[in-house]
Amino acid sequence: MISNEPAITPELIAAHGLTPEEYARILKLIGRAPSFTELGIFSAMWNEHCSYKSSKIHLRGLPTKAPWVIQGPGENAGVIDIGDGLAVVFKMESHNHPSYIEPYQGAATGVGGILRDVFTMGARPIACLNALSFGDPNHPKTRHLVAGVVAGIGGYGNSFGVPTVGGEVRFHRRYDGNCLVNAMAVGIAQADRIFYAKATGIGMPIVYLGSKTGRDGIHGATMASAEFGADAEEKRPTVQVGDPFSEKLLLEACLEIMAKGCVIAIQDMGAAGLTCSAVEMGAKGDLGVALELDSVPCRETGMSAYEMMLSESQERMLMVLKPDKEKEAEAIFRKWGLDFAVVGKTTPSKRFVVRHGGTVMADLPIKELGDEAPLYDRAFSATAKLPTIDARAIKPPLGVAAALERLIGSPDLCSRRWVWEQYDHVILGNTVQRPGGDAAVVRINDGPKALALTADVAPRYCEADPFEGGKQAVAEAWRNLTAVGARPLALTDNLNFGNPERPDIMGQFVGCVRGIAEACRALDFPVVSGNVSLYNETNGRAILPTPTIGGVGLLGDFAKSMTLAFKAEGEAILLIGETRGWLGQSLYLREICEREEGAPPPVDLAAERRHGDFVRSLIAEGLVTAVHDISDGGLLVALAEMAMASRIGAVVDGLQDVLAEATPHGFWFGEDQARYVVTAKNAEVIAQRARRANLPLRQIGTTSGRVLAVAGERPLRVADLIHRFEAWLPNYMAASPA
């Protein structure tokens, strides 16, 4: 008989994040009241984080296929083919709610979770990235969150032994109550040796591996499926504690038993721990699962079935092993000092049965636990269109030189060195391009192939126009990969939004997803994995819509990868793309004019593709010496970044006609899309090609000296620009909290 302590009350149901309607659905599904343990299992399976109940119907519109896609969304991570019998396995996932409550452990376990997703599939992780959004620098909590999150990411990744090679950091008051921590991991596997969660065979032993189960993280996924009120701090016990040392051992042990051919199915215990992993293995294989909790290795005594089923203790795996290889696998795990226990078996019944102390604590239909989760087509209202801002109507409060100085020393454009120096970005000896460029470049094994990796999004665009913003996020990631010479192959998306029960927020979500889908189709850049994080909201105030795009591209030869630094004096500086002086939602408008207004720049996907393909061909043929895509801050910020990276200056002139048309502040700081700056020894060859291809291209100057000299503006010493660029973040972090 199923014990039922405590009694199931409406309050208990609500505390599990289940609505009365959802509870009614449970009653109908199992034909009786659930036990306490069963209620916990339903809450774990049916929360937003695990079930995607608000987002699923919209995610179906994303393109997920291409000839090089081996595995799209639905597994632990996406898998793409890169030739030579190799595959790239990658995914990005959020750890927002825990990171706000406990920044170090929240961020650390975010990294741990995404690494497990990648090596669960048989891949050795070769790189990590992360995208971080924090509140206003002046908010009293921001400094503490930045310090804790960065230290947590470093603390986990450095110890695990994977280079953290790129990402992004932003500050905006709309993240005051909810910081975002999106972590991406990338691994390499043999294309014919990918491991999946699907169990096969009846009566197969289900094996528990890794660390012991404790009481940490109980209800973590449920916590991450609700907005914060004033009591966010009290949720600290729901945050897990990371142990990168155990994870490193788990990685080596898993890869070793996979190589020995011991594994039939494998699933890591992430959100909702043992519940989610066991149900997934059974449901995917059309099999039942019987768990014997008395065999689960526990860190504490007296843990109940409920606690064991909902614990989110880290560094744990569940596997179905080939019975004849069980002893061999056990010896490998013992060698690495990890726990190994047979905790159950597959059954023909299609039931999920959990026994503890001789009592059946749960007996549920396994397929329905996942398949019959509620699915919502939530009401949504489209975001109202904002007017286009004419640069001529904006009176510049500062001269061009002064505006540039302020922009490159502003929180969103200054150097991120303080952050990435806390991440080991050179371990494994394959980091060809370190953080600070358009995309990181990581060599695969001994080359010559390499991956280009980036994470990007402009939330202010998404807020102003979700559809264009979604398009832009994809185009920007695609451009970043292109700028280092890579062919963009696929992406992972991490969709961070507010409360989906609000039609305006749901409208942002729907708009962004549609924009992402459109850009993916136009650029042949499918989505192969992803994660949705909703309810990023505190006291009714939501974050900016932040659909982070993690892009992966392939370089045939790492030695041909391109960087953004000027290479020598006397080289031509060329601008590719159309500059109309689009100031709506630009950083110039926000930082210099203190206005967050207007429609964001429209994204012409055909132009993106044309210009990007052109740039990539120039790189492949060795015709250019430096490439940088133009994004936040516009053209002059891009030029300053190229100068600062090289300590070489430039003379920029001969632009009277465009300056008159677009206005100087519009031309220099507008954020028109589909643009690149390149340098070349021989500009004429490139100009001819552009003419033949009917591409907008013009020479805007020449690299020269140690000064960035824009005709008609105050010349700026590159050394002084570097000083401003490097100063803000360390100074901010060193200042004592207000």
Add this chain to the structure above:
Amino acid sequence: MKSAVLVFPGINRERDMARALAHVAGREPAMVWHAERDLPAGTDLVVIPGGFSYGDYLRCGAIAARAPIMEAVRAFADKGGLILAVCNGFQIVCEAGLLPGVLMRNAQLRFICRDVYLRVERSDTPFTRGYNAGQVIRVPVAHGEGNYIADGATIARLEGEGRVVFRYASPDGIVDPNWNHNGAMNAIAGIINERGNVLGMMPHPENHVEAAMGCTDGRGLFAGLVDHFKLAA
């Protein structure tokens, strides 16, 4: 040159080290598990690589220093065998008493990964014969606890006996607090034992041996060791 790279649980730069050794010496090193009791027969060079042995729990290097293999390593050192200990390896040999002093948390209390400049203080050791004395090399560091500290008498002795082999410096070779990222005493980046056969250093020469990584300044250390054994043969 027959090298043996020790692998403790949590060590994570053993692949980088093995690749550098194979690249320069033309021979794959043996990878030796911490639970072994013996080094492979005929080992010329023992390398203790970087990482987080035992998660750096308790104290960096403290648990690894007491692992089964370390008895064989101590005997190897007693017979004059060459030991290269990098980063966590340096911490381990200090904990094992093969080198004096201790590596404390960086003065800034943060993990730091960046290229640093080292002044090579001596070229008359098997580890530095590939360099000239006074030469400046660029190699990365990646550590949270690399701040070398010892008592006054020990520091005086190290300096007096010329046992500081690498020092953090400016690109021009000038020792300056601005170029000492972790606050180490006397800007010490690497030291050698009295007998001259055990080198401990925090930076990672193994990450700068290939032109593909943008710098080959670390190559001299491995090339010098190869030469040393060639001459000895």
